[in-house]
Amino acid sequence: MDLLFDLFHEGGLRRRLLDLSRLPTDAALRFPCERSIGFHVVTRGRAWVHAPGLAEPLALSAGDVALMARGCEHIVSTRASLQGLSPRLMVPAELSAGLAAELGPLEAASDTSLISGAYQLWNTPMHPFFGQLPAWHVVRSDQMPRLGPLSLTVALLGQEAARREPGTELVLHGLLDVLFTYLMRDLLARQTPGAGFVQAQRDPPVRRAVALMHADCAHPWTLDDLARQVGLSRTVLAERFRQAMGDTPLSYLRTVRLQKAMRLLADTDAKLEQVAAEVGYQDAFAFSRAFKRLAGVAPREFRQRDADERHSPWRFGSADALGALPGLRSA
Numbered sequence: 391m392d393l394l395f396d397l398f399h400e401g402g403l404r405r406r407l408l409d410l411s412r413l414p415t416d417a418a419l420r421f422p423c424e425r426s427i428g429f430h431v432v433t434r435g436r437a438w439v440h441a442p443g444l445a446e447p448l449a450l451s452a453g454d455v456a457l458m459a460r461g462c463e464h465i466v467s468t469r470a471s472l473q474g475l476s477p478r479l480m481v482p483a484e485l486s487a488g489l490a491a492e493l494g495p496l497e498a499a500s501d502t503s504l505i506s507g508a509y510q511l512w513n514t515p516m517h518p519f520f521g522q523l524p525a526w527h528v529v530r531s532d533q534m535p536r537l538g539p540l541s542l543t544v545a546l547l548g549q550e551a552a553r554r555e556p557g558t559e560l561v562l563h564g565l566l567d568v569l570f571t572y573l574m575r576d577l578l579a580r581q582t583p584g585a586g587f588v589q590a591q592r593d594p595p596v597r598r599a600v601a602l603m604h605a606d607c608a609h610p611w612t613l614d615d616l617a618r619q620v621g622l623s624r625t626v627l628a629e630r631f632r633q634a635m636g637d638t639p640l641s642y643l644r645t646v647r648l649q650k651a652m653r654l655l656a657d658t659d660a661k662l663e664q665v666a667a668e669v670g671y672q673d674a675f676a677f678s679r680a681f682k683r684l685a686g687v688a689p690r691e692f693r694q695r696d697a698d699e700r701h702s703p704w705r706f707g708s709a710d711a712l713g714a715l716p717g718l719r720s721a
Contacts, residue, residue: 391601393591394574397519400649401511402656404706407566408480408506413437415500418467420477425704427509427523429457429573430466433548435502440465440472443525447471453531453544457573459523460511468500505547507566510706513652513696515685517645518637519587527577540576543569567712590634595620599631599639607646608670613639643670648684651677655693657708662689 413435421428430437432450439448439456441464449470450456458464465477511520534541543565550561581588590596598620603611616639617624631639647669654665666677682688687695699705 391605393597393601393604394571396604397517398712400646400653401517401520402513402653403712404510404512404708404710405563405566405570405712406508406510406706406710407563408504408508413468413500413502413504416468416475417500417502418465418472418475418477420463420465420479421508422463422479422704423458423508424461424463425510425512427458427460427511427520428462428507429455429570430504430506431455431544431547431569433503433505433544433551435468435500437502437504438467438470440467441526448526448528450528451531453534453541455529455540455544455569455573457527457529457577459525460516460520462525466504468502503548503551505551505562505566507570508706509570509712510710512699512705513656513692515648517649522586522588523577524581527573527580529573529576540569540572543572586634586636590631593630593634595622595627596631596634599627600635600642603639603643603646607643607650608668610670611640611643644680644684647671648681651681651689652685652692655689656696665689 430439430450432452432454434452437450439450441462443462447470448456465472467475529540547562547565547569550558550565578588578591590600599616602616602619613624613628617627620627628638635642651665651669654660654668662674662677666674669677671677671680678689685692
């Protein structure tokens, strides 16, 4: 079980590419990011990130990558001060290739180039993993091993954006997802141990228990079942799970079931009885009661709200699902 993939998939992660091949001089772009995780890669020149949570503007040089957690509104500019600048609001419809040409004439372009990604988590509650991400995670080019995956992916992104050969859009979207995954790996490796998903990954029996629940959340798991599968007593597993995750195994199971249920309600037309069975409940009534307790709304209300919000200009579409390639459709 690939836990990171499962978190992305069941969380309904959607992405958009922002390819600014050259930023105009004195550009200032505002990214709301209310429901998105995002990152910026500087492929040439220097850029500055301004955000309420930063003590001072974050300076990024060529090869640097800045990852921000969901909800971190910020401004990217081509200079350290915003004085005299009027930041332009970046709306989702503009998060696509070729925007740089619209922002200013070539003669006014600066020496700064950016490639950025926005990864949207529209519905809440989110999986705790996403809520535990640090507001900002910066990887400097000189911190990356020269032939390491992060460094190579950043270099490929820059080369592909500059060359503009046939298939560039497909390659950029693929590299975007690769880079996002490598950034998550880097973040998990660097984070200080503490209660949460990071700590769980460093405790093999707890990690195994988490993987079992993600692999088959419809199974009627009990603490005894999980303990037997990971080779611990129920008492020891319960204690180690609570220390690592800050939660009990069966409470976490409800979280996993909720995430999958929200995805099924949002992305399929399955009846409530079918959704209930898919996530381990005996009937629609028991499922509805549990869902409302955790999500704050009944399943039908959640589905209707999700359908209504699909018309929002801020929401990414199903074509932006992680791994989906623009221009390609399944047979």
